[in-house]
Amino acid sequence: xxxxxxxxxxxxxxxxxxxxxxxxxxxxxxxxxxxxxxxxxxxxxxxxxxxxxxxxxxxxxxxxxxxxxxxxxxxxxxxxxxxxxxxxxxxxxxxxxxxxxxxxxxxxxxxxxxxxxxxxxxxxxxxxxxxxxxxxxxxxxxxxxxxxxxxxxxxxxxxxxxxxxxx
Amino acid sequence: xxxxxxxxxxxxxxxxxxxxxxxxxxxxxxxxxxxxxxxxxxxxxxxxxxxxxxxxxxxxxxxxxxxxxxxxxxxxxxxxxxxxxxxxxxxxxxxxxxxxxxxxxxxxxxxxxxxxxxxxxxxxxxxxxxxxxxxxxxxxxxxxxxxxxxxxxxxxxxxxxxxxxxxxxxxxxxxxxxxxxxxxxxxxxxxxxxxxxxxxxxxxxxxxxxxxxxxxxxxxxxxxxxxxxxxxxxxxxxxxxxxxxxxxxxxxxxxxxxxxxxxxxxxxxxxxxxxxxxxxxxxxxxxxxxxxxxxxxxxxxxxxxxxxxxxxxxxxxxxxxxxxxxxxxxxxxxxxxxxxxxxxxxxxxxxxxxxxxxxxxxxxxxxxxxxxxxxxxxxxxxxxxxxxxxxxxxxxxxxxxxxxxxxxxxxxxxxxxxxxxxxxxxxxxxxxxxxxxxxxxxxxxxxxxxxxxxxxxxxxxxxxxxxxxxxxxxxxxxxxxxxxxxxxxxxxxxxxxxxxxxxxxxxxxxxxxxxxxxxxxxxxxxxxxxxxxxxxxxxxxxxxxxxxxxxxxxxxxxxxxxxxxxxxxxxxxxxxxxxxxxxxxxxxxxxxxxxxxxxxxxxxxxxxxxxxxxxxxxxxxxxxxxxxxxxxxxxxxxxxxxxxxxxxxxxxxxxxxxxxxxxxxxxxxxxxxxxxxxxxxxxxxxxxxxxxxxxxxxxxxxxxxxxxxxxxxxxxxxxxxxxxxxxxxxxxxxxxxxxxxxxxxxxxxxxxxxxxxxxxxxxxxxxxxxxxxxxxxxxxxxxxxxxxxxxxxxxxxxxxxxxxxxxxxxxxxxxxxxxxxxx
Numbered sequence: 001x002x003x004x005x006x007x008x009x010x011x012x013x014x015x016x017x018x019x020x021x022x023x024x025x026x027x028x029x030x031x032x033x034x035x036x037x038x039x040x041x042x043x044x045x046x047x048x049x050x051x052x053x054x055x056x057x058x059x060x061x062x063x064x065x066x067x068x069x070x071x072x073x074x075x076x077x078x079x080x081x082x083x084x085x086x087x088x089x090x091x092x093x094x095x096x097x098x099x100x101x102x103x104x105x106x107x108x109x110x111x112x113x114x115x116x117x118x119x120x121x122x123x124x125x126x127x128x129x130x131x132x133x134x135x136x137x138x139x140x141x142x143x144x145x146x147x148x149x150x151x152x153x154x155x156x157x158x159x160x161x162x163x164x165x166x167x
Numbered sequence: 168x169x170x171x172x173x174x175x176x177x178x179x180x181x182x183x184x185x186x187x188x189x190x191x192x193x194x195x196x197x198x199x200x201x202x203x204x205x206x207x208x209x210x211x212x213x214x215x216x217x218x219x220x221x222x223x224x225x226x227x228x229x230x231x232x233x234x235x236x237x238x239x240x241x242x243x244x245x246x247x248x249x250x251x252x253x254x255x256x257x258x259x260x261x262x263x264x265x266x267x268x269x270x271x272x273x274x275x276x277x278x279x280x281x282x283x284x285x286x287x288x289x290x291x292x293x294x295x296x297x298x299x300x301x302x303x304x305x306x307x308x309x310x311x312x313x314x315x316x317x318x319x320x321x322x323x324x325x326x327x328x329x330x331x332x333x334x335x336x337x338x339x340x341x342x343x344x345x346x347x348x349x350x351x352x353x354x355x356x357x358x359x360x361x362x363x364x365x366x367x368x369x370x371x372x373x374x375x376x377x378x379x380x381x382x383x384x385x386x387x388x389x390x391x392x393x394x395x396x397x398x399x400x401x402x403x404x405x406x407x408x409x410x411x412x413x414x415x416x417x418x419x420x421x422x423x424x425x426x427x428x429x430x431x432x433x434x435x436x437x438x439x440x441x442x443x444x445x446x447x448x449x450x451x452x453x454x455x456x457x458x459x460x461x462x463x464x465x466x467x468x469x470x471x472x473x474x475x476x477x478x479x480x481x482x483x484x485x486x487x488x489x490x491x492x493x494x495x496x497x498x499x500x501x502x503x504x505x506x507x508x509x510x511x512x513x514x515x516x517x518x519x520x521x522x523x524x525x526x527x528x529x530x531x532x533x534x535x536x537x538x539x540x541x542x543x544x545x546x547x548x549x550x551x552x553x554x555x556x557x558x559x560x561x562x563x564x565x566x567x568x569x570x571x572x573x574x575x576x577x578x579x580x581x582x583x584x585x586x587x588x589x590x591x592x593x594x595x596x597x598x599x600x601x602x603x604x605x606x607x608x609x610x611x612x613x614x615x616x617x618x619x620x621x622x623x624x625x626x627x628x629x630x631x632x633x634x635x636x637x638x639x640x641x642x643x644x645x646x647x648x649x650x651x652x653x654x655x656x657x658x659x660x661x662x663x664x665x666x667x668x669x670x671x672x673x674x675x676x677x678x679x680x681x682x683x684x685x686x687x688x689x690x691x692x693x694x695x696x697x698x699x700x701x702x703x704x705x706x707x708x709x710x711x712x713x714x715x716x717x718x719x720x721x722x723x724x725x726x727x728x729x730x731x732x733x734x735x736x737x738x739x740x741x742x743x744x745x746x747x748x749x750x751x752x753x754x755x756x757x758x759x760x761x762x763x764x765x766x767x768x769x770x771x772x773x774x775x776x777x778x779x780x781x782x783x784x785x786x787x788x789x790x791x792x793x794x795x796x797x798x799x800x801x802x803x804x805x806x807x808x809x810x811x812x813x814x815x816x817x818x819x820x821x822x823x824x825x826x827x828x829x830x831x832x833x834x835x836x837x838x839x840x841x842x843x844x845x846x847x848x849x850x851x852x853x854x855x856x857x858x859x860x861x862x863x864x865x866x867x868x869x870x871x872x873x874x875x876x877x878x879x880x881x882x883x884x885x886x887x888x889x890x891x892x893x894x895x896x897x898x899x900x901x902x903x904x905x906x907x908x909x910x911x912x913x914x915x916x917x918x919x920x921x922x923x924x925x926x927x928x929x930x931x932x933x934x935x936x937x938x939x940x941x942x943x944x945x946x947x948x949x950x951x952x953x954x955x956x957x958x959x960x961x962x963x964x965x966x967x968x969x970x971x972x973x974x975x976x977x978x979x980x981x982x983x984x985x986x987x988x989x990x
Contacts, residue, residue, distance in 0.1 A: 080274065090299060090300075090429050092297050092303075093313045093316060093317065094264055094271075094296070094297065094303065094305060094309065094313060095264065095271060095303075097300060097303075104267075104302075106266035106267075106271050106303060107271075108264045108266075108271035108272045109264075110264075110271075110272045111271075111272065118316075120317075120320060121320070121324075123423070123424065123425050123428070124424060124428060124429070125428060137429075145274075146273070146274030147269045147270070147273070147274025147275060147276070148269075149267055149268045149269045149276055149278075151267065151268070154267075156266055156267025156268065156269060156302060157269070158266055158269045158270070158271050158272075158274045
């Protein structure tokens with residue numbers, strides 16, 4: 001689910017960047033460092049705007065300036081039960097690996113409808129029901145998240161396509 | 168799942184009530200039964216004293232899994248003494264496939280642990296079996312299932328699995344930017360050879376290597392090779408390069424991904440940076456897997472491995488991804504280079520054709536340098552090695568070893584005294600042509616490799632068909648039963664032969680019977696038995712000896728003027744060949760004709776050959792031709808009926824022998840035997856009073872033991888010291904001697920039981936007078952025993968054995984005495 005969240009971040013700036021373009025530079029730094037980051041709990045999708053840059057504080061002994069920036073960002077926190085669209089990255093006899101944006105979701109064989117079978121002899125290998133449904137690398141899938149496990153810098157999730165309106 | 172009581176409970180426990188009935192649902196950490204246990208506690212008795220009291224405490228037992236109770240294995244009132252299965256619970260999900268700590272089927276977190284957790288749920292699926300993902304793990308059951316499916320599929324399409332290494336096996340890669348420049352430069356000498364070199368750029372390959380260009384040369388014939396082999400094998404890539412590197416190579420060699428699909432395993436997923444492990448890809452069994460790699464050590468010389476000779480196109484670069492691997496004991500490549508240089512030398516119609524020689528030397532030294540540099544001294548210091556690899560790559564980028572070498576080459580060309588003004592144009596052209604050779608391209612390995620793979624494939628399926636036709640006759644019914652179960656009707660997995668049996672069997676025949684001695688091949692101090700080349704050769708049935716003797720068939724010499732070469736010239740049956748012969752044999756899986764590889768022997772080195780009727784020659788040829796017969800007949804001799812004339816012959820011959828492994832060993836053995844007989848004689852004189860029977864049986868008994876100890880000695884010596892005996896022969900002999908010794912024991916017991924009948928026969932040899940010639944027969948045959956000082960260890964052993972023998976002798980004597988009394 002997507003949220004608009006206000007967060008703070010401390011950016012330390014080298015004295016060589018002090019000058020009229022400091023603000024732009026801070027924005028670039030913030031975008032670079034935050035966008036696409038995974039905290040282990042959620043993904044930061046996009047920094048919307050800066051609420052408050054705050055006053056820079058020069059750190060004694062190093063000369064760097066520290067800015068405590070408050071900003072708003074769109075974040076995505078995947079939940080159990082959420083339905084997402086994903087793209088298949090690889091298919092294995094044990095299941096299907098997909099990517100829903102930054103989140104890697106694995107669909108086990110048990111969570112694939114029974115009529116869609118593993119077919120290793122085709123190139124590339126695929127899951128198919130020998131009719132019009134073919135799941136291979138690059139296919140788009142709609143899946144439901146069964147479980148989410150936060151890790152240090154990544155989130156792993158389990159999905160299913162064995163329900164109505166999924167696949 | 169059967170729920171088992173943990174060892175941590177305070178046994179014995181008494182079950183007081185079951186809280187759940189069969190069919191009830193239980194949740195994790197829910198109590199399922201009550202029990203009481205007894206323990207002593209310290210209590211105050213109200214008067215300020217502390218007393219130890221035995222108390223009973225009621226406690227609940229909590230389930231560690233979810234599910235539905237199927238059946239109780241215990242009932243109310245049971246007293247349980249130790250861990251046992253209490254209840255069977257049907258789990259809704261066995262968590263057999265897990266992805267990043269989650270069960271892939273039910274989505275539960277597998278890593279959470281409570282006070283009640285005995286075994287982490289994540290341990291239920293410990294096996295990684297996907298090529299490109301380390302977060303997905305499966306249970307053994309699931310792995311077996313997937314693998315069996317795969318095997319059925321492969322068998323149905325009559326294919327095997329082939330694990331392919333990249334670097335120096337099917338391609339050669341370098342980061343030397345010189346290659347790029349040469350490639351662009353149409354006038355460059357190496358342009359022709361570099362035309363089909365592919366390149367790619369890896370962007371994020373660690374700091375310091377940003378945007379480094381990789382130049383990839385495919386081994387000649389690769390495309391065809393892969394296409395042909397893919398019909399017989401399912402191909403997997405297993406490389407020590409990074410994932411990105413492997414992907415890029417795969418894009419080059421297999422752009423449509425028809426051959427490899429996504430079966431690519433790189434060092435990022437390998438799990439080990441120093442070794443490759445077949446279990447990573449085939450966790451359950453490797454019956455149908457063949458590996459091709461240029462390094463045997465990383466696979467620990469797995470029996471599935473076909474070692475190929477390394478492909479070394481960019482001279483002196485080596486394997487750019489080998490920093491993590493243990494240092495290569497590179498003999499093959501070096502020699503190959505020398506050979507290539509020599510070939511060049513001979514091919515070159517250049518007036519100053521000698522230029523090739525210094526070139527080859529620089530090549531070799533540079534190669535060694537690079538190998539040392541890239542090899543990595545301590546595989547444990549990972550960080551250091553990462554740096555090292557970066558350094559290696561940077562080094563290559565900055566130093567441009569190829570350019571350096573070409574420059575050296577050019578310098579030599581220019582410096583050559585013959586180059587006068589007028590032919591200089593021609594000269595430079597010719598040297599251009601010559602320089603062309605720096606990167607030459609006449610590698611034929613893949614064609615041979617294809618042959619070998621086809622052979623292995625054929626053998627495997629021949630064996631499989633044979634087994635199947637056998638099985639169908641006897642087990643039609645059983646097969647039918649299975650057929651209904653298995654998806655693929657024609658496949659019976661139990662009949663699948665093991666490639667680990669087929670290939671070594673096949674290989675062992677190639678150079679079976681060859682006894683090799685190395686000379687000037689391995690650096691001093693190397694363990695000749697465990698060097699890479701020795702291990703490789705051994706897998707082909709070669710026996711490796713450290714000294715030349717009558718059994719030696721080949722001397723593999725790295726240089727042609729070593730002491731061993733000199734020694735070997737004395738034996739007409741020893742072929743003195745270059746290392747290349749061995750390598751070519753190993754590579755082509757054939758016992759090649761030695762003639763083209765015979766080393767030129769310097770006349771000074773030619774020792775006086777043994778004349779055909781010299782005793783040594785007779786003896787040595789006799790040994791090699793009929794040594795099994797000797798072994799057999801000698802054993803027969805020891806069995807006690809040593810009247811075979813052949814034995815005397817052999818004894819007479821061996822009497823004069825100075826050399827020969829068999830003589831050494833048998834001499835030692837017989838020395839011991841003689842000692843024993845001597846000691847026996849002494850004991851006999853002591854025991855003589857007791858009567859002949861005692862002596863006889865005692866002696867008999869001892870002989871049996873002698874043989875035993877010899878057997879032990881025999882095999883020990885074979886294994887440790889000499890090892891130049893062919894494995895199969897050795898095992899045959901050991902087996903035979905075991906048979907003999909057991910036979911002897913029987914004889915001994917028989918003789919003691921049938922004392923009356925056996926007495927006359929045995930009395931004769933055991934009497935002091937008759938015994939002497941007997942002992943001599945055996946003993947004198949190896950008079951030269953004295954020439955072989957015995958190991959102190961052996962002495963000790965012998966002493967110990969003597970003591971034991973004496974002890975048993977006494978024991979037997981007593982027993983015999985009793986027997987006599989009975990009679």
